[in-house]
Amino acid sequence: MNVSDSELMAGILTRSGHQTVPHLDDADVVLVNTCAIRENAETKVINRLKHLHHRKRRHPELIIGVCGCMAQHLRDRLLDAAPYVDLVMGPDAYRDLPVALDSLARGVESHVSLTDRDPFVGLRLDKNEDYADIAPIRKEGIRAWLTIQRGCDKMCTFCIVPFVRGRERSLPLKLLVEDVEKLVDQGFKEVVLLGQTVNSYHNDRADFGDLLYAVGEVNGLERVRFTSPHPADATDSMIDAMANSPTVCKHLHLPLQSGSTEVLERMHRTYTAEAYRTLVSKLRERVPDISLTTDIIVGFCGETDAEFMETYQMMADIRYDSAFMFKYSEREGTLAHKALPDDVAETVKGERLKQIIELQENISADINNAAVGGTVAVLVEGESRRDADRYYGKTDGFKTTVFPKADSHIGEIVNVRVHSTTAHTLIGQKV
Structure with missing residues (x-):
């Protein structure tokens, strides 16, 4: 999603006369596109800004901007940590980038030091903004990212996304099919459909399965992928498209987060562990050669040894091809931060993470070894x-x-x- 948003910003700026440059030393403007999902992302952003500040000291006219989710989430903390930042802009305000940069550039031309001016701030969430009319500037390659849905309505207690990306909205199916046709004309062979909960897509009477079928029929397209879906929205029409469309890949990243129903309830995940197992069984019955990957969080608020072992056992039973695995990291502004104590010791979180990583590495190796000779x-x-x-x-x-x-x-x-x-x-x- 961040790659896609960076391409979107490049499209907006290129349309207004700006151009990208290959090297930092050639830039008049540096925009840092950020994520707020995990704490280490914030640390990386601050460190990157400190590095940019060294260049700004030598070239005071350099404009530094912070865009994306962290800008939306931590405006005041960000500006306290990096008061030399000239621009702070959230995910729904990218259309204002040209105006903001022109304003800041005029200040430089008028010999008004950027350090003497308040930063340009654009953090208004807009439930109607979908950037449907903007053509992103994509990197060369065979794979293109296509955002079909923005925002999220799920309100998982550990997640900051609904608060920094706003409510869910989907782009028109006809427009998306036309976008894919253009991508094929540009030489892309694979399209990855993106959304915060991508399979909750809906437009008029069309659902996500309808979109998969429609995109999969675009002449010249080799493969269609999507990420990240939500288990509660894994409909029969989505599964039908995966089973029957030759273009839709037989790979599904299906976030579990926890194998304990009690923990899932505290996370507000809207499905039970048993329902998830039933869904996996249906997927493997309908799409026998499906490859399954997942996300796992250990050490969520109140997670007991028994609840952790339910996750461990679920992973052992389902046998994912691979997994992204994390220790729970409390995010300021989330529902969990407001209502649930982060009461699992870091040492316990670390040990639990180590156990599931070892389990998953062994499973992944076994699955890959089975491919030898094929x-x-x-x-x-x-x-x-x-x-x-x-x-x-x-x-x-x-x-x-x-x-x-x-x-x-x-x-x-x-x-x-x-x-x-x-x-x-x-x-x-x-x-």
């Missing part, structure tokens, strides 16, 4: 970072695969016979 279809993405003589790409199930270049080309789908694996990568030879 053949997978790989969409070639580019040159391997570790070996210039090899290409890498993704399978339909989103597994990274590395193989010798031979006579392959970026953007084509090739068949690769797997001869070895790691817990995270398939290694093979084109056949």
